[in-house]
Amino acid sequence: MKNNYICLFFLLLNSIVVNADDDMRWSVKGFGTFGFAGTDSDDLGFYRSITQTQDVTNSWGISTDSRLGLQVDLKINNSLHAAVQWVARDHAGDFFEQNLDWAFLRWDINDRTNIRVGRIGADVFLLSDYRNVGYAYPWMRPPHEFYSHLAVNHADGFDFSHKIYFDDDLLTLKVFAGYSFNQVPSIGSETIDLESPVVGGILKFESGNWTTRAGFAYLRLLTDVPNEQLVNILNSPLINTGIPGIKQVIPDLSLKNTNVHYYSFGSIFDNGSWLAYAEASYLNSETNYFPDSVSGYLSIGKRISNVTLYSLFGINHSFQKDVYVPSPIFPSPQLQELSQIVNRIINNNGIDEKSVSLGLRWDFHPKIAFKTQWTHYWLGSNGTQFWQDNSLREKSAQTNVWSLGIDFIF
């Protein structure tokens, strides 16, 4: 009997001998959300992000927030580390490729400096590249006004990060460059491919209960929306006789070779009992498809034992300048319709959204949290850019979004 125990002990011992210095080690970890969401509108569909293909209305659905992520980490030695993260979720385009958020090799030059090469997550805002990890933040989903239009989830390239310690405080500097290929849905089952070189940087300062972060990114779009057919029509002499000057709007229908600059600043306070998040951004673009916009949110929460109660206020407002689209010189319904379609494509991309949310997170298990959230949205007359708007409304709208779900890590 005793011998058996000794044998068992040695077996166990063998399996858990680890070498601190240079042992190859790997791990598989994951996270996920099972969520259920719905609105009280039948013609205004809610998306968590503009990369999603399925909206939810008053007929509720699970695709908005449900997701499952897997991450494989491989420690090759003390200075080399590889990681792959793949997140099954509703995303336009190639299900495997678009959902592969990372596949990188990290070289830790020393304890303060590292370089990552491969596919890296987009990282210029507070939620960094854990936007998909519901367990890591209090809300049901990242604040809609701030995060739903950030279609760039990853880029293929490199980043360089350096940490500077000041006694108890830590400053992190990071720069990155890469090529991003992200797909967003278009009308019907079509997708628009957004390809662009992207460069940027962040500064992050962590001190006690505070984390403050500033980020910048620049990208130049190299691909265009599929508009050849429309451009051909607008170029035809016959059409230009009926609508003089219509071909002058052709450059405004293009996405290619436009520049986008993005700036963000945010702060998190968390002392274990109270938590607060605030973040603001400015997007400057040369395209009518994503007009210049400012967005921000403020969230305050209170933890009572393992329950967190929170409130969230968000806003996104765009400053597009309407492009003049000529009207037909004689009353032809077809030409009238063409002029209206062109006008809608160019001038109906505004964002005018505000919301207030109340929610609850209950950590009923150390690795599983239950969440529920109510959000009331105010949308301006030209502000349903982040929604599936089936009504072609000319007036403002309001709607409620309810959701509940569980977030887990494993």
Place this chain on the structure above:
Amino acid sequence: MMKSLILILLLFSSFRLQADIAVIGNLKNELSSMTKKEVKNIFMGRTRLLPNGSFALPLDHPELRASFYQSLTNRSIELINAYWARVMFSGQASPPLKLPNSQAIINVVKENKGALGYINTNDIDENVVKILLILK
């Protein structure tokens, strides 16, 4: 009177025995002690190095994890898990290696110069491992 005093003392001492967690290191580890801040920086993934510059191998204990982090950071285990979800799922660092029990931790600490574990003080044999910090 005397009896109840003894009882109180007994209760107090058994409480103390359960409450104290010690951070242990390898006998060859050059450090003679560590501060709470140094231990926290390693177990929270802010540095991978011991104060003397060699690589650290932090180890987590399955049952003592909640009280260890509570005493080290003043945060509940749910908050520590959410913190690691942020750090780990943004590719910055990996959490301490989780071992099945105190004996496994002692064994790994015994074999690895940079290993750091935490166990109940009453499980420690100072001929085998070194106490670097006692958390009360």
